[in-house]
Amino acid sequence: xxxxIPLQWLAGGAGLLAMAGCASSEAPATNQPNVIYVFPxxxxxxxxxxxxxxxxREKVNFRNDxxxxxxxxxxxxxxxxxxxxxxxxxxxxxxxGILLTGMYPNKSGVPLNCNSSRxxxxxxxxxxxxxxxxxxxxxxxxxxxxxxxxxxTPNDPExxxxxxxxxxxxxxxxxPKERRHGFDHWYSYGTFDVHKNPHYWDNEGxxxxxxxxxxxxxxxxxxxxxxxxxxxxxPKKPFFIMVGMNPPHSPYRSLDDCMEEDYNLYKDxxxxxxxxxxxxxxxxxxxxxxxxxxxxxxxxxRAFGQILDALxxxxxxxxxxxxxxSDHGETMCSQGINDPKNTxxxxxxxVPFLIRFPERIKPRVDDLILxxxxxxxxxxxLAGLGDQIPETVQGHNYAELFINAQAQVARPxxxxxxxxxxxxxxxxxxxxxxHPSSRGFKTAQYTLALYIDRKHQLTRTLFFDDAxxxxxxxxxxxxxxPEVVKEILAQMGSLLKEIDDPWYKEGIxxxxxxx
Ligand code: CA
Numbered sequence: 411x412x413x414x415i416p417l418q419w420l421a422g423g424a425g426l427l428a429m430a431g432c433a434s435s436e437a438p439a440t441n442q443p444n445v446i447y448v449f450p451x452x453x454x455x456x457x458x459x460x461x462x463x464x465x466x467r468e469k470v471n472f473r474n475d476x477x478x479x480x481x482x483x484x485x486x487x488x489x490x491x492x493x494x495x496x497x498x499x500x501x502x503x504x505x506x507g508i509l510l511t512g513m514y515p516n517k518s519g520v521p522l523n524c525n526s527s528r529x530x531x532x533x534x535x536x537x538x539x540x541x542x543x544x545x546x547x548x549x550x551x552x553x554x555x556x557x558x559x560x561x562x563t564p565n566d567p568e569x570x571x572x573x574x575x576x577x578x579x580x581x582x583x584x585x586p587k588e589r590r591h592g593f594d595h596w597y598s599y600g601t602f603d604v605h606k607n608p609h610y611w612d613n614e615g616x617x618x619x620x621x622x623x624x625x626x627x628x629x630x631x632x633x634x635x636x637x638x639x640x641x642x643x644x645p646k647k648p649f650f651i652m653v654g655m656n657p658p659h660s661p662y663r664s665l666d667d668c669m670e671e672d673y674n675l676y677k678d679x680x681x682x683x684x685x686x687x688x689x690x691x692x693x694x695x696x697x698x699x700x701x702x703x704x705x706x707x708x709x710x711x712r713a714f715g716q717i718l719d720a721l722x723x724x725x726x727x728x729x730x731x732x733x734x735x736s737d738h739g740e741t742m743c744s745q746g747i748n749d750p751k752n753t754x755x756x757x758x759x760x761v762p763f764l765i766r767f768p769e770r771i772k773p774r775v776d777d778l779i780l781x782x783x784x785x786x787x788x789x790x791x792l793a794g795l796g797d798q799i800p801e802t803v804q805g806h807n808y809a810e811l812f813i814n815a816q817a818q819v820a821r822p823x824x825x826x827x828x829x830x831x832x833x834x835x836x837x838x839x840x841x842x843x844x845h846p847s848s849r850g851f852k853t854a855q856y857t858l859a860l861y862i863d864r865k866h867q868l869t870r871t872l873f874f875d876d877a878x879x880x881x882x883x884x885x886x887x888x889x890x891x892p893e894v895v896k897e898i899l900a901q902m903g904s905l906l907k908e909i910d911d912p913w914y915k916e917g918i919x920x921x922x923x924x925x
Contacts, residue, residue, distance in 0.1 A: 445650045451656050452658050456474055499827075551595070553593045565586060605656065754848075784808055787803050792813075846913055849918075
C-alpha cells in the first residue's frame with residue numbers, strides 16, 4: 411500500500427511540541443500516524459445512540475439501546491463504523507490474547523480466562539505482539555488499564571513471593587517489564603472489578619490507588635501522556651496507546667459502580683423501556699443492573715470524549731488513528747441467560763468498531779465481518795507497517811478496504827465463534843488442558859454454533875437466521891435448512907483447518923464438518 415503521508419499530517423506533531431513546551435523544535439522523525447485504541451470491556455455494539463439516527467439506523471436491523479452517548483454519536487460521523495465486527499472468543503483473556511497477537515486462542519497462549527489455577531493460559535512470551543511491532547518501528551507504546559492476559563504469578567512488587575491479591579485462585583496480576591511486549595509506558599493491572607477504587611502498577615511496579623471511577627482516571631492519565639506532562643514519551647516519536655477500560659463490567663448494581671450523574675439519566679425509567687430488545691426478560695433479577703450498565707456506557711462515552719478533546723487541543727487529531735471497540739458484549743437479560751458473554755448471541759459477539767483516521771478514511775458505515783485477529787494486521791497496515799506484520803498472524807489486513815470500500819480485497823464470508831472451558835486438572839487442581847466446548851460461525855445472514863461434551867459428542871446446536879430474526883428468538887433445527895447448514899459448516903471447517911484449531915486436529919464432529 412501507499413506509505414506516503416501528506417505533509418499536512420505532520421503539523422499535528424509540530425503543534426504538540428509547541429503546546430507541550432518541549433525543548434526540541436524538531437518535527438517527528440517519522441511520518442507515521444499515532445494510534446489510540448480504546449476498548450472498554452462488556453460493551454455491546456447496540457449500546458450506542460447513533461444507531462438510532464439517520465445515516466445509521468437504516469444500516470442495521472436492530473433497535474439501539476436507549477443510551478446517551480453524545481461523544482460516540484459525534485465520533486461515528488467522523489469514522490468508518492462497522493456494523494458486524496465480531497469478538498470471536500467473547501470472554502476477557504482469550505479476546506485480549508487474540509488482539510495482541512493476531513492469533514486465535516489455540517495459538518496465542520490464551521485459550522481460557524486467566525487466573526492462577528490456569529497456568530496453561532498466559533500470553534506467549536515468544537510471540538511478536540502488536541505492540542512489539544509498533545515499538546520496533548520506532549513508536550512509543552503505552553498501556554493504560556485492564557490487561558488480563560497473564561497467568562498471575564507470586565510477583566507482587568511490594569510483597570515478593572506473594573500474589574497481588576489473597577483470593578484463591580488469584581485473578582489480578584502484575585505484569586513485569588519482561589512481559590510487556592514493547593510497551594515502554596505502563597499503567598495497568600490484571601483484572602479487578604471495584605470500579606471506584608481501581609489500582610494500577612506503573613513502569614517501576616509502584617502501585618497507585620486513585621479512588622476515582624476507573625475510566626475517567628484512565629482518560630486523565632492518557633491526556634497527561636498526550637500532553638507529555640511528565641516527559642515520559644519522546645515527542646519526536648509517534649505513539650501507540652492502548653486503553654483497556656474495565657466498565658462497563660459487572661458488577662453493575664450500585665453507585666459504587668458508575669457515576670451518579672450518568673445513573674440519573676436512567677434511574678427513573680421503567681426497566682421495560684430500557685430493555686428494548688424483544689429477546690430480553692425484564693423480570694430477571696439481573697434486570698435491576700440495566701440502569702447501572704447504561705450509566706457505565708455513558709460514563710465511558712464521556713471518558714472517551716476527554717481523550718478526543720485532548721487530541722484536538724494538541725493539534726494531533728489529523729495524524730492520529732483512533733479506534734473505539736470493546737472486549738466483547740453483554741447479554742443484559744437477553745436470551746434469558748445470566749452469562750454476560752462467552753456465547754454466540756449477537757449481544758455477546760457483536761462489538762462496536764469505529765475507526766477515525768482523518769483524510770485517509772472517509773466516514774461511512776460498512777458491513778465487513780471483522781474478526782478479532784484481523785485487528786492487529788489492519789492497524790499495522792493503516793500505520794504503513796503492512797510489510798512488518800509477523801508471519802504468525804492469522805488474521806487479515808483490511809487496511810485497503812478501510813481506506814477504500816471498493817478496494818479489490820476479498821471480504822470474509824464469516825467469523826468463527828470459539829468457546830473453551832477447563833479440561834483436565836493436576837493433583838494441585840491446576841488446569842492442564844482445555845476442552846474446546848463449542849465452535850460456530852457467524853455469516854452475514856446466519857449464526858450457527860455446535861456444542862460438544864467431553865467425549866466430543868454433539869449435545870446442542872444454536873442456529874439463527876439473523877437477517878430475518880435479528881434478536882435470535884427462533885433456534886432453527888439444523889434439518890430444516892440442510893443446504894444452508896452444509897455451506898456454513900464447509901466454511902467453518904475450512905477456517906478451523908486454516909487456523910489449526912483443535913476441532914480440526916482432533917477431527918471433532920468430522921461426520922458433519924468437512925475439514
Ligand atoms: Ca472481558
